[in-house]
Amino acid sequence: MALDLSPQEASNMGTELQRRRSVIELRDVSKHYKDAGAPIVDRLTLSISEGEFVALTGPSGCGKTTTLKMINRLIEPSSGQILINGQDVGDLPSHRLRQGIGYVIQNVGLFPHMTIADNVAAVPRLLGWKKDRTTARIDELLSMVGLEPSKYRDRFPRELSGGQAQRVGVARALAADPPILLMDEPFAAVDPITRTSLQDEFLRLQQSIRKTIVFVTHDMAEAMRLADRVVIFGPQSKIAQVGAPTEVLSAPADAFVASMLGSGRLVQLLSCVRLRDVSLDMWPTIAEGLGRDERLAALSSAQRQGKDRVLVLDDAKRPLYWIHSDTTGDSSKFEVDCKLELEATSLRDAITQIVYCPHDCAVVVDGNEAFQGIINLKGIRRSLIPLAGAGTTAATIGVEK
């Protein structure tokens, strides 16, 4: 190792450090087949950082699956370089590489002649784990994916429904606790209801396991729902847009992306944007346990702002109840019937709640139940307009140009 670095080498060190932070890195990767004219993947450069959930999406034949399979070398790239944790994937024998990467496919591909337990144990066995460690891991994983171990351990794949089989598929991929998970249309083969619940459960699972995930799907809505970042492949295997779902939904890069998103763009945007992403309205509050005069003073000051109610908070700023003036000249309380959590609630959920709420006004609290502000339909509308694109009216959203 040279100790005195030339400027060139020093800058290489800089990129080296940057590279460490990204777990998977594709550099100028191309794939073309001899008999086909155009490349299926054309000079793709993409960096995926640790714990990130990236969805590759686009029309069929756009190269998204090919890209995924090049990461675990089921397909060898024609040119370019793929790095995992800074190491070229070609450095390892391909089976060693794959043992360290979870892989889930659309048709699950469970081994029909093995029990569920043996299917899940496939990778630990390849890695030569001790028997009791493997057994413990099988039970842990089966409960993790929502299958009762004592009930399912000794069953055979043919005894499972499609959804259950894919749960086992996920468990098998996670068996050796790989840091990276590659998923190729994993939820495409099950019915819509099962798909939604699998997606929800998978998101919850990902909250706790925090894997770096590359997820291929042709379903835009699924990509938007699940991923932290979406890569949209366009015609001629070019990347049409890369960005967080909200970015893509609020500002499609071009007509192609807009047409891929379709007319449901605004509704999808509602599902992606969370309350933490929008500005909340403030509302008059008072502490609990104050006397009648203070309550009435607070109410009259609220009325001057055009608000007929005041929210009462406890010491920890937790909302307790509303008060409003009644006919006796005192205040009476009524309960907070619509309370939303800041981090988890999407605008879509918020709208549903508010529509059923008698006051067109939901109280927003953080994870500790502390009051953060209120949101109503007007506020949602106000925060949505800039997101949906400046100058966009409902008529032009999602319409192809």
Next chain:
Amino acid sequence: MTVFPSSIDVFQATDAASESSDFEPIKAGSRRRRTRRIGHFVFRPLMLILILGLLILYLHTTPLDSIDHRSLYWSTIRSELFQQLDLTLISSAVVTALAVLLGILLTRRKAPVANSIVTALATLGQAAPPVGLMILAALVLGVGARTAIYALIIYSILPVLRNTVTGLNGLDKAILEAARGIGMRPIQILVGVELPLAVPVIMAGVRTAIILNVGTAALATFINGGGLGTMITTGIAVDRTPIIVAGSVLVAVFALAMDWAVMIVGELLSPS
């Protein structure tokens, strides 16, 4: 003699059909399948014992002379039976090893051309009439049991080869992709996934080969290869109906018994 192979093929066709329908409803299907299996396992030996009983009854009620007796001594029958068994088992074992190995090689990724050539050759081997094959082999290699075994191998390699190739190529591609994707090496996939899953189809081929051999082994007598066929040729030569009947019935019973044994082995080996 040629009646046997074709009737056995019909057996297999029905086996394969019910095998493939076993994927969906679990409980009812497996129960039905089990009763069917038990039927096969128990009915066949009972039937064969009955036929042997009838043969013995026939031989006891028919007046036999000394020539008849000489051919029907238990020691004669026993040694012919063992010769027949040797011819069948050795040729079938070699065929199985050879054809399964060849089938594996032909289903590896870069062998589609070789596949068509080898299959064409194997088809040629089976298309040739077995008597002709025996005599041709004797002309080249001389008479004797060894030559008979070579002829049997050429004659019966096709079903095992074809079924090995079909069994391996017919596997669900998703299973193989998953196996590769989780990091199994090609040899691990072959031994741990492909072969176990292809066993039912391969065993059906082996069964056909054994049935072909057990029938064709009766022709070994023409090139001095021994076997139960000797009884029939002797019976024809000395013009004695009881000997011909006994020889024919024994060849048939032996073939059906072998088929039954192979079926049981196949059931034991196939995935649950």
